[in-house]
Structure formats: C-alpha cells, structure tokens
Amino acid sequence: xxxxxxxxxxxxxxxxxxxxxxxxxxxxxxxxxxxxxxxxxxxxxxxxxxxxxxxxxxxxxxxxxxxxxxxxxxxxxxxxxxxxxxxxxxxxxxxxxxxxxxxxxxxxxxxxxxxxxxxxxxxxxxxxxxxxxxxxxxxxxxxxxxxxxxxxxxxxxxxxxxxxxxxxxxxxxxxxxxxxxxxxxxxxxxxxxxxxxxxxxxxxxxxxxxxxxxx
Amino acid sequence: xxxxxxxxxxxxxxxxxxxxxxxxxxxxxxxxxxxxxxxxxxxxxxxxxxxxxxxxxxxxxxxxxxxxxxxxxxxxxxxxxxxxxxxxxxxxxxxxxxxxxxxxxxxxxxxxxxxxxxxxxxxxxxxxxxxxxxxxxxxxxxxxxxxxxxxxxxxxxxxxxxxxxxxxxxxxxxxxxxxxxxxxxxxxxxxxxxxxxxxxxxxxxxxxxxxxxxxxxxxx
Numbered sequence: 413x414x415x416x417x418x419x420x421x422x423x424x425x426x427x428x429x430x431x432x433x434x435x436x437x438x439x440x441x442x443x444x445x446x447x448x449x450x451x452x453x454x455x456x457x458x459x460x461x462x463x464x465x466x467x468x469x470x471x472x473x474x475x476x477x478x479x480x481x482x483x484x485x486x487x488x489x490x491x492x493x494x495x496x497x498x499x500x501x502x503x504x505x506x507x508x509x510x511x512x513x514x515x516x517x518x519x520x521x522x523x524x525x526x527x528x529x530x531x532x533x534x535x536x537x538x539x540x541x542x543x544x545x546x547x548x549x550x551x552x553x554x555x556x557x558x559x560x561x562x563x564x565x566x567x568x569x570x571x572x573x574x575x576x577x578x579x580x581x582x583x584x585x586x587x588x589x590x591x592x593x594x595x596x597x598x599x600x601x602x603x604x605x606x607x608x609x610x611x612x613x614x615x616x617x618x619x620x621x622x623x624x625x626x627x
Numbered sequence: 628x629x630x631x632x633x634x635x636x637x638x639x640x641x642x643x644x645x646x647x648x649x650x651x652x653x654x655x656x657x658x659x660x661x662x663x664x665x666x667x668x669x670x671x672x673x674x675x676x677x678x679x680x681x682x683x684x685x686x687x688x689x690x691x692x693x694x695x696x697x698x699x700x701x702x703x704x705x706x707x708x709x710x711x712x713x714x715x716x717x718x719x720x721x722x723x724x725x726x727x728x729x730x731x732x733x734x735x736x737x738x739x740x741x742x743x744x745x746x747x748x749x750x751x752x753x754x755x756x757x758x759x760x761x762x763x764x765x766x767x768x769x770x771x772x773x774x775x776x777x778x779x780x781x782x783x784x785x786x787x788x789x790x791x792x793x794x795x796x797x798x799x800x801x802x803x804x805x806x807x808x809x810x811x812x813x814x815x816x817x818x819x820x821x822x823x824x825x826x827x828x829x830x831x832x833x834x835x836x837x838x839x840x841x842x843x844x845x846x847x
Binding site for chain 1: 698803
C-alpha cells in the first residue's frame with residue numbers, strides 16, 4: 413500500500429502533469445495557505461478563527477475525511493485529477509483554441525474553481541493538528557455531556573438495586589473496577605474488594621445526586 | 628483489565644498481559660456481552676497510569692448506522708480517544724487527570740510524564756516497542772509508533788473540557804458555544820470588587836481611595 417500511495421509523487425508522473433498544463437502564468441489556488449497563515453499571527457485572539465472560517469474549515473476537513481474513508485488511500489491521485497478535469501469542464505479544452513485574451517481570462521477563473529488543488533500535497537498536509545482541533549469543536553458539547561453523565565448515575569439511573577446480588581440497595585460504586593458505573597450494595601462492595609483494598613469507592617447519598625468519595 | 632500480569636516460564640516471571648491470555652474487552656454494554664460484536668483494530672493501545680497496554684477490544688455493533696457511536700462507547704468506558712474516527716489509541720481519564728494535577732502542582736511537562744509512563748511500562752525498552760524520542764534511539768523511530776503528538780493534542784482537549792466543566796457550561800442551555808469571552812476564568816478574590824470586598828462609600832475616599840481598597844482587601 414505505501415508504494416502505490418507514493419506513486420503519484422514520482423518524478424515521471426509529476427513531469428507528465430507539468431506537460432499537460434497550459435503555458436499561462438496563473439498561480440495555483442492554495443487552500444491550506446489561509447489556515448496556516450493564522451498560526452503565525454501573534455496573540456490568542458488573532459489566531460482564533462471566526463465563525464464563518466470555522467465552518468469552512470470544518471467542511472474542508474469533512475471532505476478530506478470522505479476522500480480518506482470512501483476512496484481509500486491506495487487510489488492514485490492522478491486518476492482523481494483526470495476524472496475531475498474531463499468530467500468537470502468540457503468547454504475548457506475547446507475554448508482554449510480560440511486564443512482570444514478576453515476568453516482566456518474567463519477560462520482561467522473557471523478552471524481554477526473547478527479543478528482541485530495540485531496533487532503535490534503530502535499526507536501530513538491533509539490532516540494537521542489544527543485541522544483536527546477545529547474538527548473537534550463540534551464535539552465539545554457531546555463530550556462534555558458524556559463527562560457529566562459519568563459524574564452522575566449514568567446507566568444506573570433507572571436501576572436502584574445492587575448489580576451483583578440484585579437484592580440490596582445499590583448506593584456505592586468503585587471507580588477502578590466495572591468502569592465506575594456499576595452500583596453495588598455495601599456488603600457486595602466489601603466482599604469484592606477483599607483483595608483490591610486500594611480501589612477508590614464512591615457513595616451516592618441520595619438518588620440523582622452526585623457521588624462523593626468514601627474516606 | 629489493564630493490570631499487568633506475569634507468567635512463570637520455569638526460570639523467572641516474565642511480563643505478559645491479559646490480552647495475550649485471550650481477554651477481549653467488550654465496549655458499549657457496560658461490561659456485558661454484545662449480541663453482535665465488531666472486532667476493533669489490531670494493535671489498539673491504552674495509556675493508563677499503570678503503563679501503556681495493548682488490548683483487544685470489541686465494539687458494540689447494535690447500531691452500525693451511527694459512526695459517532697464508537698466514540699461514545701470509548702467515552703463511557705472512561706477512555707478518551709486520540710482521534711475522532713477509527714481511533715487506535717485511547718487515554719484513560721485517570722491518565723489525563725493525573726497529569727493535570729501533576730502539572731498544576733509541580734509544573735511538570737507532558738514529555739517527562741509521557742516518558743515516565745513508558746519507563747514504567749518497560750524500563751529497558753525490551754519487550755514492547757512503543758515509543759522513544761531519545762537521541763540514541765533514533766533508529767527505532769522508523770519502526771516504532773510514537774504517540775507523543777496524540778498525547779499532546781488530547782491533553783489540550785482535556786484541559787479545555789475541564790475548564791468548560793468547572794465553569795458550568797454543561798448545565799447551560801446555550802452549551803459550549805454560548806461561552807462569553809472570559810467566561811472560563813476564575814475571579815480573583817484578592818482584587819477589589821465593589822459590592823463584594825469593598826466597604827460602603829469607598830468612592831468618597833478621594834485621594835485615599837487606593838489605600839482604602841488595598842487595606843480592606845488585605846483584611847478579607
């Protein structure tokens with residue numbers, strides 16, 4: 413897989429790509445430049461992305477994820493580029509024969525929008541730390557809810573009996589066994605921790621109230 | 628589960644793990660068995676205070692349509708996944724919480740704590756080839772898996788989550804997005820705040836205003 417993954421970056425493919433380009437001096441569209449330039453600004457406020465920029469970066473990151481998951485890493489990038497140029501703009505190749513300066517400017521703008529960025533992007537450019545952090549911004553609420561859920565009763569919200577003996581009142585839990593979610597009665601808790609005496613035990617003084625450490 | 632086990636080989640006790648003995652950890656059902664388990668990735672690594680462990684996990688496959696369900700399964704197991712999709716490394720809440728307390732108390736850095744965990748796992752770096760950033764082990768970097776960037780990024784998320792949690796953003800209906808600028812900071816108890824630690828009529832002190840403020844704040 414690594415050989416086929418790095419195949420599009422070889423010199424032969426790159427020269428073939430360069431020969432197919434038209435001889436205009438238009439700069440290539442650089443998508444990642446705007447994201448990186450923010451990192452070099454001084455100060456925390458200046459480096460923080462605005463809301464519209466955050467949405468755009470999240471959309472770009474999700475597209476990158478789609479490419480990675482659906483098309484796979486083994487698919488060559490030259491195939492994707494050829495597919496995009498042939499299917500995307502059919503009039504671009506025909507209108508280049510007109511050679512009028514006014515139409516050439518319109519062609520340049522249209523091709524720069526339709527074609528993807530050049531295939532010389534390496535793997536580490538696609539998912540940087542900042543891209544991952546921005547992608548994580550949407551998950552802060554759900555992650556925080558999960559943390560708070562673990563502080564409360566969690567899955568034992570509707571179960572009041574002991575997880576082990578099914579008869580006693582489940583009021584205690586151990587953070588170091590049972591993933592900290594199983595409620596046990598006092599007898600079962602002591603019995604199970606005869607050889608695990610240093611585990612951290614918490615008690616719920618009242619239903620639907622947070623747990624406290626047992627000292 | 629993450630407890631290191633030892634095996635007597637006739638001469639001495641050698642290190643082994645419960646995953647080598649055939650233990651598979653089932654996620655999503657609070658430790659119970661799942662009717663349709665999906666095997667997790669190979670080489671799944673869990674970082675705990677007790678060390679770095681290779682474990683075999685099984686995801687719950689009861690809801691295959693939800694791609695974020697696996698992330699929730701990790702979180703309910705008190706594991707923080709290092710990446711969003713298809714994680715192969717998780718950090719226990721105890722691991723992250725321990726370093727958070729350590730760095731607040733002793734100003735220790737993450738690199739040393741990370742290497743401490745690796746030393747604790749395998750001090751001579753013989754059996755488990757995880758990680759090493761030492762200069763004399765540069766040749767190992769090509770064939771080992773360095774998890775320090777994952778630790779670094781995950782702890783940034785954890786520290787932000789803890790500040791959000793302590794600011795009460797989880798109970799706010801607006802959620803995390805409704806946090807005002809400066810809403811996560813702790814109000815300084817030593818600074819003068821009118822109506823809280825300043826006497827009535829402090830505005831009328833004239834030129835002695837600063838003296839009144841400082842004197843009263845020292846008493847508080």
